[in-house]
Amino acid sequence: MGSKDRSGLIIFVCSAIFYFAGCADNEYVDSTLGLTVQQLDNDLDGRWSTTGVVIKKIHTGKTSKQSGLKEGxxxxxxxxERKINTSSDFDQAVKSAMKDENSFILEFIGSDGEQRRQRFSVRREGDNVGISIDNSNRIKEIKSGALANNSGLEEGNQVLKVIDEKNVRTIKDYQKAVKEFSRSKAKISFRTKELIGVxxxxxxxxxSLANAGVVExxxxxxxxxxxxxxxxxAKGLERLVALSQLNDLFQQFQQANTDQLPIDRxxxxxxxxxxxxxxxxxxxxKNQAMLENPTGTNFRHQSANLYQKISSTPITELAKKYIKREIEPxxxxxxxxxxxxxxxQPESVVDDLIAVLEDSQETSGVRFKAGLTLSQIGLPAVEPLITSFGGGDSGIKNITASSLGNIGGTQARQALITFxxxxxxxxxxxxxxxxxxxxGDDVSIRILEEQQKNLDSDSGLATFLNEILIQENETKGIKAEADSLDFLKDL
Incomplete structure (x- = not known):
């Protein structure tokens, strides 16, 4: 696919999304704030990270002029932002915020004289924040065990504002929020974002184009x-790297100038x-592998360029950087x-992968993924995995053992048997x-059979071992039968 085709595809995607966003009839002219807002069409509502109302037009208006809003x-x-002048103001502002969103932000002056903000969120409507203020806007009491008890607030702190952030999903949400804030003379502002889905x-x-030109x-x-x-x-780069590793396969199709080859080759x-x-x-x-048209057919023409680009780009260092939890959240x-x-499969990252695997603060899924990656690197990872097993907790041991089993070989087998x-x-x-x-070699199976003999037949481990050995025997039987058939064919 040429550069013109790539540009056309991207323009088509973007145009389609903007079309859907603009074709809805449901809009509202806010004469107070000087905005015309539009409801997202059903084709986009809740998709492409889009939830809210779109600014269709900015008119002359106090808020719209000062807010830095942009059409689109x-x-x-x-x-x-509700300025607090009395205890009644505070109670009413908190009640309103908690009713809709179960959260609010409190702006106050701390004991050190610094102006601060603290967010409060509760799980259920009606849960007590635990703050009361006097008529001079200072915190009179923080109830023991309440949400505010461990928030850093202290009695005597002066309360300045209650900031209420109302989520906008529909035009009705927008109208309701603006009406309520206008009635209470709150300062109104907006949280906006691009239509990031584009x-x-x-x-x-x-x-999806699998073209070398998009790697950078x-x-x-x-x-x-x-x-x-x-x-x-990151996911796009992951796909491009995975595709690049298929270059040898697709060069066979390319050299034969065909989209179809026998599987056994x-x-x-x-x-x-x-x-x-x-x-x-x-x-x-039919013993045939057939390239999909157009994806596979196009890729056989450009796989070599993609492979060369991936090979000449410092992607290993980039990926090594972003597997670290302290760098990438x-x-x-x-x-x-x-x-x-x-x-x-770079050998240079084995120690970095072991560090991820051993990170107790990392998610179990990412740690397991690090183990799989070590399995793919293979023999250079065996010794570090053995060391990690010896000093690890049960989680580390399970991951390292599984990785060693995937790698195989004499050293891995002997370590697993000892463990x-x-x-x-x-x-x-x-x-x-x-x-x-x-x-699964003969030594491994013999060790498992010996282990089975020393176990209580009713134990879970014995049952598991029995199932594995039955599967191994069935696999051997199938292989022996296949070998016999191949032998007869050769006669």
């Missing part, structure tokens, strides 16, 4: 400060990955970067048994 922005919240759609479209664009978005765009950029693992990515279909009965970005490292003999935790023992069974 999405109003997600109407914010009312950019997200463009990023997704770029990634994905990296630029990933390293930007736009939180909404960084995650789709191709790498089965690469075929499976290409099929998952939607680039080809596999027909086992978004776990989905961390996952994508772990996938990237799993595809690239199994010394381990007391039943859950970890199950993982170790499963890992040894994954290796």
């Amino acid at each position: 922005e999405l109003i997600s919240h109407v914010i009312g 950019k997200i759609a463009a990023i997704n479209a770029l990634a 664009t994905m990296i630029r978005f990933l390293e930007s400060t736009n939180l909404s765009l960084r995650e789709p950029a 191709l790498d089965l693992d690469a075929l499976q990955r290409a099929e998952i990515l939607g680039l080809l279909t596999v027909d086992l009965q 978004n776990q989905e970005i961390r996952r994508s970067c772990l996938s990237i490292l799993g595809d690239l 199994l003999k010394d381990e007391n935790n039943q859950s970890t023992k199950l993982t170790l048994v499963d890992a040894i069974a994954k290796i």
Whole structure:
């Protein structure tokens, strides 16, 4: 697909979204604030990170002039700042805020004389915040055990404002919020955002093109400060890296100048990955792999360029940076970067992956993903995984054992056997048994059979072992039968 086609696709995506946003008839002219706002069409409402009303037109008006609003922005919240002059003002402002959103922001002067803000949120309507103020706007009492008790507020602090942020989903929400704040003479402002779905759609479209020219664009978005765009950029880069690793497979199609090849001439693992990515279909009965048109057909023409671009770009260092929780707060970005490292398989990141695996503050899913990535790197990760198992808790042991089983080999097998003999935790023992069974060579199976003999037949571990050994025997039987058939064919 040429550059003109790529531009056309992106323009089409963006135009379609703006069309849907602009075709709704439901709009409201706010003469007080000088705005015309429009309800999102049903095609967009709640999708593409869009919830709110769109500013269709800005008229002359006090608020609109001073707020820096722009036509086309999405109003997600109407914010009312209520100045507190009496205890009655405070009680009424808090009651109103808690009724709709169960939260508010309190602006006050702390004991050090500094002006501060503190957000209060409760789970249920009616829960007590626990603050009362006197007629001089100072906190008179903070009830013990109430929400405000551990908030940093102190009795005697002067209350200045209650800030109420009302979520806007529909025009009715907008009208209600503006009317209420106007009636209470609150200062009105807005929280706005772009129709971010347009950019997200463009990023997704770029990634789907699998063109070498978009790699730098994905990296630029990933390293930007736009939180909404960084995650789709990371996922787009993840896809591009995964595609680049299929270059050898697609070069076979390219060199043969065909979209169809016999399966037995191709790498089965690469075929499976290409099929998952939607680039080809596999027909086992016909022994044929067929490229999908246009995605697979186009990719065979450009896979070499993508592979070269990925290979010449410092993506490994970028991904290594963003797998660290202290640097990257978004776990989905961390996952994508772990996938990237799993595809690239650089030995240089083994220690960094072990650190993620051992991070007790990391989510279990990301830690497990780090283990899978180490499995993909293979033998260079065996020794660090063995060391990690020896000093780890049950969570670390389960992940490292599974990774060692995936890697296999003599060193991994011997370590797993030793761990199994010394381990007391039943859950970890199950993982170790499963890992040894994954290796599946004669030594591994013999060890499992010996382990089975020493167990109480009613124990969970014995039952699990029995199931594994039955499966192994069935697998061996099927393989032996297949080998016999192949032998007869050769006669």
